[in-house]
Amino acid sequence: MTAPSLASYVTKRPWLSKLLKPVAGWYSNAALYRQMGLKADDLISEENADVLKALGRLTPKESYDRIYRIRRATQLSLQQKILPKNEWTKPEEDVQYLSPILEAIEAEAKEKQALDTLVPSKAGH
Amino acid sequence: MICRSALSRGSKLALGRQGARGFAAAASPKASYEPTTIAGVKVASRDDNGPTTRLAVVAKAGTRYEPLPGLTVGLEEFAYKAGWPLLFFNTNKRSALRITREAELLGGQLTAYHTREALVLQASFLREDLPYFTELLAEVVSQTRYTTHEFHEEVKDIIHQKQAKVDASAVALDAAHAVAFHSGLGAPLYPTPSTPIDSYLNEQAVADFAAAAYSKSNIAVVSDGASEHGLQKWIEPFFKTVPAQGSGSLNNVASKYHGGEQRISAVGQNSVVIAFPGASLGASSPETAVLAGLLGGESTIKWSPGFSLLSQAAAPGAQAKATNYAYSDAGLLAIQINGQSAAVKKTAEAAVKALKGVAESGVSQEVLVKAIAKAKFTLLSGSEVGGVGIVHAGANLIHGGSPLKVAETLKAFESVTGDKLKAAAKALLEGKASVASVGDLHVLPFAEDLGLQV
Numbered sequence: 364m365t366a367p368s369l370a371s372y373v374t375k376r377p378w379l380s381k382l383l384k385p386v387a388g389w390y391s392n393a394a395l396y397r398q399m400g401l402k403a404d405d406l407i408s409e410e411n412a413d414v415l416k417a418l419g420r421l422t423p424k425e426s427y428d429r430i431y432r433i434r435r436a437t438q439l440s441l442q443q444k445i446l447p448k449n450e451w452t453k454p455e456e457d458v459q460y461l462s463p464i465l466e467a468i469e470a471e472a473k474e475k476q477a478l479d480t481l482v483p484s485k486a487g488h
Numbered sequence: 489m490i491c492r493s494a495l496s497r498g499s500k501l502a503l504g505r506q507g508a509r510g511f512a513a514a515a516s517p518k519a520s521y522e523p524t525t526i527a528g529v530k531v532a533s534r535d536d537n538g539p540t541t542r543l544a545v546v547a548k549a550g551t552r553y554e555p556l557p558g559l560t561v562g563l564e565e566f567a568y569k570a571g572w573p574l575l576f577f578n579t580n581k582r583s584a585l586r587i588t589r590e591a592e593l594l595g596g597q598l599t600a601y602h603t604r605e606a607l608v609l610q611a612s613f614l615r616e617d618l619p620y621f622t623e624l625l626a627e628v629v630s631q632t633r634y635t636t637h638e639f640h641e642e643v644k645d646i647i648h649q650k651q652a653k654v655d656a657s658a659v660a661l662d663a664a665h666a667v668a669f670h671s672g673l674g675a676p677l678y679p680t681p682s683t684p685i686d687s688y689l690n691e692q693a694v695a696d697f698a699a700a701a702y703s704k705s706n707i708a709v710v711s712d713g714a715s716e717h718g719l720q721k722w723i724e725p726f727f728k729t730v731p732a733q734g735s736g737s738l739n740n741v742a743s744k745y746h747g748g749e750q751r752i753s754a755v756g757q758n759s760v761v762i763a764f765p766g767a768s769l770g771a772s773s774p775e776t777a778v779l780a781g782l783l784g785g786e787s788t789i790k791w792s793p794g795f796s797l798l799s800q801a802a803a804p805g806a807q808a809k810a811t812n813y814a815y816s817d818a819g820l821l822a823i824q825i826n827g828q829s830a831a832v833k834k835t836a837e838a839a840v841k842a843l844k845g846v847a848e849s850g851v852s853q854e855v856l857v858k859a860i861a862k863a864k865f866t867l868l869s870g871s872e873v874g875g876v877g878i879v880h881a882g883a884n885l886i887h888g889g890s891p892l893k894v895a896e897t898l899k900a901f902e903s904v905t906g907d908k909l910k911a912a913a914k915a916l917l918e919g920k921a922s923v924a925s926v927g928d929l930h931v932l933p934f935a936e937d938l939g940l941q942v
Binding site: 419420422471474475478481483 | 583585586589593636637641
């Protein structure tokens, strides 16, 4: 499930995007997931049919890397540690690898819902 | 000819009319498809002003042309999966679900199937919906996205289901083609569960094959029941997106007849195919068509086995039929026998004996007339039935020929004499046969035992 987001509203307005970018960068760092070697999309809850379907559509490499990051983060959490600074996720590495697939799956479901509840009307009405 | 006193008054009248007028109605131009070219796309059309239309894209992408095993079935199953709505790619194109629902709302039917030479995407719909379905077919050909997840989630499952349905008769026919033509036409029409296709068949290979197959030079549009004006108007704008030349190459190997024998053990079903070189699509060899009519097999009249040699040769528990499989540069006249093993063996022996009988002593005039009439009916009804006619017209066009001239072919059938038929049967038996047996090999006969050369 994708979280509600104002991202598309913001990115359409360059001035707003320029204004908010440093804040967003600060927030991402402050959230501490990068210090555990995770990417933002690793935080999406798996307990959802759509997300499971999207995970199934990852390439084997993406899927392997994701599990590796999550296991490493679990281990760090257990040991109450964070990674050495050179192993933190860099901002440019923190790409959305799952959200686009998830969005497509949700759009598909939405389209199906819309088409399954069509009401035919007479032409010209 | 036929002993007239044996016939009732009505049939005498019919015979008389036949002599006087010939097949006037059948000879009218409507029976044949007219070839044209619209905006670089080869088009064959025929319009009988009926309320429904059949429109098909016939691509030169049958199993014969696939560069790797299984690609044709992969491409066939990907048809009408125009892709998912990609928000971040900004395509406005329709999803597979939308295509299905829209076609349902218009009462249309969408099918995709393949032969050894052609892959056919066919839409049947009400006459006034021509623009919608023309656009749809053009979109399927040029805009389909061959996605990884659809391949794994849907296409693979369907292929496995269809593979499970491949029966002994299909395996035997494939095996006969394989020994007759080796590669090319010898590729199986549908891969069996034991055909290793997994290492070749993936969405990337299918996409590459589609890029090679779906180009203006490699497809033909065949329409049955759409107006000339409508085709002129709609094909040009919608097929603009189809590339003129395909990228990549197809497996283009000329067919050569080899012949031989193949035996495959199988449980439960038995099938024997005895095949000889037949007539190709463009060839004018009316003897082969008449010989296929003479061998016949399936009774077309209720409560009677029929006059045909194979239906009389068939032992109880087995069915036999003869078909001339015509391809662009080769043909295969195949006798297919299915049923219980002992009955299949008996029928195979009787069938070869019957063919030898034709080669040695010819046929009576009465049987010849029946065989010619049967061949004529098969040709005419075949060109009328939506699917068969469309595939033939399309296959002719994509191979650079012209659609079947029905009237001329019918005239050629008339010219077949008993001597010609005798010579044709003799030539078949003297050449090499292609024999395939599938089933209980302890019972099924070897080609040599049947008296055939392989």
